[in-house]
Amino acid sequence: MYYIDIEQLKNISGIEAATTLLFKQITKDETLQKALDFATNFHNNQFRKSGEPYIVHPILTAAIVASITDDRSSVIAALLHDVVEDTECCIEKIESEFGDDVSSMVQALTKIDLIRDAELIPSYKDEQLALSALSFRKMLLASTKDVRVLVVKLCDRLHNMLTLDALVPKKRVRISEETLVVYAPIAHHLGISYIKNILEDLSFTYILPDEKSKIDDYLKEHHQDINITINKFEHKLSRLLQQQGISSDSFQIMGRVKHSYSIYLKMQRKGVGIAEVLDLLAVRVLVKDPALCYSVLGVVHLNFSPLTSRFKDYIAIPKENGYQTLHTTVFDETSIVEVQIRTFDMHQTAELGIAAHYKYKGEHEQCINLGWLDSLQHTNESVEEFYQLAKLDLYSEEISVFSPTAEIFSLPRGATALDFAYAVHSEIGDRAIGCSINKKRGSLLSELQNGDIVHIEVADEMTARCGWLDAVVTSRAKQHIKSNCKHRIRDIDTKSGYLVLKAIMQLNASRIKEWIDTHERIKQVWSICRDVDYLREVLHHYLKELREQKRFSSFFARRRFKIKKYSFGLLEIYSNHNIKNAVFDYCCHPKTGDEIVAFLKNSRANIHHKMCQKAMKLIDLEEPMLLVKWRQEREYRYQLIVSMQNSKGSLASFLTFLASLDIEISNIELGKEKKEHIHLCELEFVSLEADINLLHAKIERKIHIIQFIRTDDAYRSS
Numbered sequence: 001m002y003y004i005d006i007e008q009l010k011n012i013s014g015i016e017a018a019t020t021l022l023f024k025q026i027t028k029d030e031t032l033q034k035a036l037d038f039a040t041n042f043h044n045n046q047f048r049k050s051g052e053p054y055i056v057h058p059i060l061t062a063a064i065v066a067s068i069t070d071d072r073s074s075v076i077a078a079l080l081h082d083v084v085e086d087t088e089c090c091i092e093k094i095e096s097e098f099g100d101d102v103s104s105m106v107q108a109l110t111k112i113d114l115i116r117d118a119e120l121i122p123s124y125k126d127e128q129l130a131l132s133a134l135s136f137r138k139m140l141l142a143s144t145k146d147v148r149v150l151v152v153k154l155c156d157r158l159h160n161m162l163t164l165d166a167l168v169p170k171k172r173v174r175i176s177e178e179t180l181v182v183y184a185p186i187a188h189h190l191g192i193s194y195i196k197n198i199l200e201d202l203s204f205t206y207i208l209p210d211e212k213s214k215i216d217d218y219l220k221e222h223h224q225d226i227n228i229t230i231n232k233f234e235h236k237l238s239r240l241l242q243q244q245g246i247s248s249d250s251f252q253i254m255g256r257v258k259h260s261y262s263i264y265l266k267m268q269r270k271g272v273g274i275a276e277v278l279d280l281l282a283v284r285v286l287v288k289d290p291a292l293c294y295s296v297l298g299v300v301h302l303n304f305s306p307l308t309s310r311f312k313d314y315i316a317i318p319k320e321n322g323y324q325t326l327h328t329t330v331f332d333e334t335s336i337v338e339v340q341i342r343t344f345d346m347h348q349t350a351e352l353g354i355a356a357h358y359k360y361k362g363e364h365e366q367c368i369n370l371g372w373l374d375s376l377q378h379t380n381e382s383v384e385e386f387y388q389l390a391k392l393d394l395y396s397e398e399i400s401v402f403s404p405t406a407e408i409f410s411l412p413r414g415a416t417a418l419d420f421a422y423a424v425h426s427e428i429g430d431r432a433i434g435c436s437i438n439k440k441r442g443s444l445l446s447e448l449q450n451g452d453i454v455h456i457e458v459a460d461e462m463t464a465r466c467g468w469l470d471a472v473v474t475s476r477a478k479q480h481i482k483s484n485c486k487h488r489i490r491d492i493d494t495k496s497g498y499l500v501l502k503a504i505m506q507l508n509a510s511r512i513k514e515w516i517d518t519h520e521r522i523k524q525v526w527s528i529c530r531d532v533d534y535l536r537e538v539l540h541h542y543l544k545e546l547r548e549q550k551r552f553s554s555f556f557a558r559r560r561f562k563i564k565k566y567s568f569g570l571l572e573i574y575s576n577h578n579i580k581n582a583v584f585d586y587c588c589h590p591k592t593g594d595e596i597v598a599f600l601k602n603s604r605a606n607i608h609h610k611m612c613q614k615a616m617k618l619i620d621l622e623e624p625m626l627l628v629k630w631r632q633e634r635e636y637r638y639q640l641i642v643s644m645q646n647s648k649g650s651l652a653s654f655l656t657f658l659a660s661l662d663i664e665i666s667n668i669e670l671g672k673e674k675k676e677h678i679h680l681c682e683l684e685f686v687s688l689e690a691d692i693n694l695l696h697a698k699i700e701r702k703i704h705i706i707q708f709i710r711t712d713d714a715y716r717s718s
Contacts, residue, residue, distance in 0.1 A: 004021070004025070004063065004064060004067045006162070006198060008021075009021070009060060009063075009064070009159070009162060010162045010163075012056070012060060013050070013052040013056060014052070014053075014056065015040070015053055015055060015056055015059070018055075018056045018059040018060050018063070019036070019059055021059075021060070021063045022036075022059055022060075022062055022063040022066065024063075025063050025066035025067045026066035026070070026072070026075055029072075031072070031076065031098070032072065032075065032076065032079075034097070034098075035076040035079045035080060035098065035102075036059070036079055038079075038080065038083075038097065038098075039055060039058050039059075039079045039080055039083055040055050042083045042087040042088070042089045043055040043058070043082070043083070043086070043087060046086065046087075048163070048166065049166040049167060050163055050165075050166035051166075054082075054086070057082070057159060057160075057163075058078060058079050058080070058081060058082055059079065060159050061078045061079075061081065061152070061155050061156045061159050062075045062076075062078035062079045064078075064155035064158055064159060065078040065151065065152055065155045068151070068155070068192065068194065068195070068352045069148075069151060069352070071148060073101045073102050073105065073148070074105070074148045074151060074152055076098060076102050077102050077105035077106050077109065077148075077149075077152055078152045078155060078156070080094060080098070080102065080106050081106060081109045081110075081152060081156060082113075083106070084106060084107070084110045085110045085113050085114070091103055091106065091107050091110075094106050104145075104146065105146060105148060105149055105152065108145070108146060108149040109149055109152060109153060109156075112149070112153060147190070150186055150190060151190065151192070153183075154183055154186065154187050154190075154192065154195050154199075155195070157179060157183045157199065158195055158198060158199060158202075160175070161175070161176070161179060161198075161199060161202040161203070162202070164176070164202075164206060172206045173206055173207055175206075176202070176203040176204075176205075176206040176207045177203070177207060179199050179202070179203045180199075180200065180203040180204075180207065183199055184196050184199045184200050184203065187199060187353075190353045191319075191322045191323055191349060191350065191352070191353020192351070192352055192353040193323075193350055193351055193353070194351040194352060197259045197261075197262070200259065200261035200262070201259050201260050201261050203261070204260055204261040204264065208264070211264055212260055212264075214274070215260050215263055215264060215274055216260065218274045218275075219257060219260075226257060226280075226281065229281060229332075229335050229337075230255035230256075230257075230281055230283065230337075231255065232332075233255070233281075233283060233332050233335070233337055234253045234255050234283060236332070237253060237283070237285070237299075237300070237339075238251075238253055240299050240303050241285075241296065241299055244295070244299050246287075246292070246295065246296070246299075250287060250288050250292065251285055251286060251287045251288075251292075251296070252285070252286045252344075253283055253284070253285050253286075254283065254284045254286070255281070255282070255283045256281075256282055256283070256284070257280060257281060257282070258277075258280055258281075258282060263277060263280065280336075281335065281336070281337045281338070282337065282338040282339070282340065283337060283338075283339055283340070284339075284340045284341075284342065284347070285339065285340070285341045285342075286342060286343065286344050286347050287341070287342075287343055287344075288343065288344065289343060290315060290343055290346075292343075293315060293326055293341045293342060293343065294326070296341050297326050297328065297341055300328060300330060300339055300341075301328065301330075304330035304331060304332055304337075305330060305331040306328050306329065306330050306331075307328075307329045307330070307331075307336075310327070310328065310329035310338075311327065311328045311329075312326070312327040312328075312450070313326055313327075314326070314327065315342070315346070317400040317408060317450075317451070318408075319398055319400075319410060322349050322353060323349065323350050323353075324342060324343075324346045324349065324350070325340050325341065325342040325346060325350060326340065326341040326342070327339075327340055328341075398410045398411065398412060398413065399411055399412075399413050399415065399448060399449065399450040400450060400451065401415075401420055401448050401450070401451070401452045401453070401454055402451070402452070402453045402454070403424065403453075403454065403455075404453060404454075404455045409423045409424070411423060411448065411473075411474060412473050412474060414447060414473050415447070415448050415472075415473050415474060416444065416445050416446060416447055416448065416471060416472055416473070416477075417432075417435040417437060417442060417443070417444045417445070417446050417448060417454055417456065418432060418444040418445060418465075418468065418471075418472050418477060419448075419472050419473055419474045419476075419477045420435075420448060420454045420456070421435070421444070421456045421477075422472075422474065422476045422477040422480055423474065423476060423477075424456065426476070426480050428456055428458060429476075429477060429480055430462040430463070430480060430484060431458040431459050431460070431461065431462055431463065432444055432456050432457070432458055432459075432463075433457055433458065433459045433463065434456075434457040435454060435455060435456050435457060436454075436455045436457075437452050437453070437454055437455075438452055438453050439453070439455075445468065445471050462484065464481075464484040464485050464487075464488045465481055465484075465485075466481070466484075466485040466488070466489075466611055467611075468481060469481050469482060469485070488611075489595060489610060490526050492597070492610055492616075492619065493525075493526035493527075493529050493530060494525045494526045495619050496528075496529040496597055496619065496625050497525040497526055497527070497528030497529050498512050498513050498516070498525065498528075499529075499619065499622060499623065499624055499625040500528050500529050500535065500624075500625045500626065500627055501528065501535075501538070501539070501542075502622065502624050502625075503575065503577070503600045503624030503625055503626060504539065504561060504563070504575070504576050505539075505542070505561070509622045512542075515542065516538075519541070524697055527694070527697055528627075529597070529625065529627055530627070530629075530691070530694055531694055531697070531698065532563065532565075532574045532627060533661075533698065534697075534698070535563065535574070535627055536563055539561060539563070543561060560576055561576050562576055563575065563576055564576065566579045566582075566605075567631065568581065568582035568605075569582075570592055570630055570631050571605075571607065571628060571629070571630065571631065572628070572629045572630070572631050573598060573605050573626055573627070573628055574626065574627040574628075574629075575600070575605075575626050575627070577600060577603065577626075578603055579600075579603060579604070579605055579626070580603045580604060581603075581604050581605070582598070582604070582605040582607060582628075583604060583605070583606060583607065584607045584608075585606050585607065585608050585612075585614065587608070587612055587613075587614045588608050588609035588611075588612035588614070588615070589609075590607065590608070590609040590612075592630060593630060594609055594610075595609065595610035595611070596608065596609060596610055596628055596630075597609075597610050597615055597619075597625060597628065598625060598626040598627075598628035599615075599618055599623050599624065599625055599626070600623075600624045600625065600626050601623075605626050605628065607628065635664075635686040635687065635688060636686065636687055636688070636689065636690050636710060637666075637684070637685075637686050637710065637711045638684070638685055638686070638687060638692070638695070638708065638709065638710055638711060639682070639683070639684050639707070639708075639709050639711045640682070640683045640684075640685065640699070640705065640707070640708050641680060641681070641682045641683075641705070641706040641707040641708075642654070642680070642681050642683075642699075642703045642704060642705055642706060643679070643680055643681075643703075643704050643706055644679065644681055644703055644704075646679045651670065651681065654681070654702065654703055657702050657703075658683075658685070658699075661687070661689075661695075661698060661699075662687065662688060663685045663686070663687050664685060664686045664687070665683055665684070665685045666684045666685055666686060667683065667684040668681065668682070668683045668684075669681070669682045669683075670682075680706065684711070692708070692709075692710055695708075696708050
């Protein structure tokens with residue numbers, strides 16, 4: 001088993017050469033030959049866009065798999081990974097011929113492709129990166145039962161990336177973006193840096209060709225100087241190690257230049273040109289045992305000036321993906337060199353991750369922590385929210401901190417004690433009230449450092465910290481805080497809904513609640529204090545019933561129920577009362593755009609932050625309330641796909657309804673997928689409403705929604 005030459009792999013287009021390469025990676029046996037013949041037979045007369053026989057792709061995918069793992073089932077699954085999707089072969093046939101282990105992997109790989117094809121937005125759209133995140137989430141959910149599926153899929157994507165030149169430019173960019181956002185991070189978390197680095201550089205080539213060319217040109221221009229510097233350092237370090245009694249046959253030194261995409265990221269993060277990237281050069285020292293790693297480190301630090309802030313010990317505290325190495329950066333005359341020190345076994349793990357250890361199903365659990373798969377399964381998030389959460393975990397440098405019982409937790413750099421609390425358990429995070437760091441009292445928002453020992457104090461009840469959402473950095477903490485706050489706000493909105501009706505009708509809140517509870521059609525009580533159209537709809541139904549009961553005629557004679565809009569600065573108040581003024585109470589000082597509530601007091605609207613403790617007390621006292629909103633100034637762009645009855649007038653009726661919501665349609669496509677009496681309608685439109693959930697609720701009451709997303713902010717903070 002050896003690393004495949006990528007340029008050689010790229011140039012193979014024939015079946016014979018592909019087969020020869022495969023059997024250089026893995027010993028041929030009867031089952032492997034059977035799988036090769038099986039795949040060749042089913043892919044017969046199929047060709048790729050490049051013109052080469054299709055079977056070349058699964059053979060080369062299998063060769064890549066075989067080069068990084070000796071799990072034969074994975075290699076066979078790679079050979080067969082496209083037969084169910086692209087030929088007439090069924091999964092039952094694979095199970096009968098190759099057994100359950102292989103068939104379950106092929107089925108999972110097929111499912112991934114089907115999900116991707118269904119979810120990935122076309123290459124001419126602007127939202128492909130965010131939609132790739134949705135594809136990523138669903139792929140994880142489909143694949144977590146057997147991590148080998150991800151390994152095969154990475155190898156499949158690697159070969160596809162090597163053959164992108166056969167595709168049109170837009171599709172190359174789309175697939176490269178997907179690779180960079182979806183597949184490279186998976187490779188990172190599985191510890192397969194060998195594949196991660198290749199995928200990143202190949203994607204970089206197509207997404208940012210000019211930036212890639214500048215880096216390549218610089219490296220070519222300075223090739224001779226770089227080689228001289230690396231060779232000189234290697235020779236000097238080798239001589240020093242031998243002088244300290246470390247024999248030449250017990251270590252190996254490998255010099256290298258960082259790969260292109262990692263150089264680009266360093267330039268972007270630090271705002272420097274390539275000539276200013278400090279650790280452009282690196283050497284790896286491989287030794288036979290862990291103790292020798294520290295001996296080598298001593299030689300390096302005694303003979304070269306180290307940058308102390310750049311030292312990291314991942315041997316004593318491994319990363320979650322199993323990575324173990326000593327990192328240090330030193331000055332050598334006029335150069336700066338990063339030195340990585342690891343054993344030969346650690347090197348194999350660093351390069352191949354889980355693939356280096358995974359021989360039989362279940363054996364990976366001792367060497368690789370796959371908890372990150374579960375932590376990214378945010379099934380309730382929108383596409384944009386999921387991408388923003390996932391990228392926080394996938395593209396951050398890590399630190400390792402300890403619980404008081406010495407359990408290790410890996411967190412992104414910049415993580416707080418509250419992030420740690422959520423990493424321990426969601427209930428610990430929800431109930432955290434204080435912490436101690438290295439036995440000293442600290443704030444839950446204290447930033448943690450590598451090696452900190454953290455103890456979390458908890459209360460009996462959950463605390464919703466909505467103002468802390470931007471202070472935590474992990475997706476798990478953000479997700480739970482956001483979820484807790486949504487539940488709390490929904491509860492406040494529900495109580496407020498009854499009190500808004502109380503103010504309008506001047507009735508007891510309990511009586512209004514009793515009536516609403518008997519009407520199943522009024523399910524979104526929380527919308528009453530947010531959506532004036534829904535408020536009017538509920539009011540209409542209530543008053544209609546009362547009018548039908550003639551004994552309430554005096555009730556109507558004394559009251560007026562027409563809802564008027566009042567504007568005060570950036571506020572809009574809706575009421576049937578005469579509102580003369582709107583004032584902000586002294587206790588909470590809400591900022592423009594914050595969640596707010598309004599209470600009716602002597603023809604005046606008293607405004608509070610929705611989380612204000614005084615406002616909570618007023619709600620508990622059932623004080624009458626008003627519908628209040630911030631006035632919207634900007635427009636928001638949306639994409640909507642709905643299913644509607646294929647009947648005369650259905651489209652006109654729907655468009656009239658959208659117009660009543662002050663929605664301006666910019667594009668519409670109808671009937672691209674018809675199913676009997678139903679057809680799909682895809683629209684792009686602009687609205688003054690920023691709350692996608694509120695807009696979704698309004699439209700859902702009229703028609704069945706297939707997909708609804710914001711299209712103006714997928715990249716806004718990426």
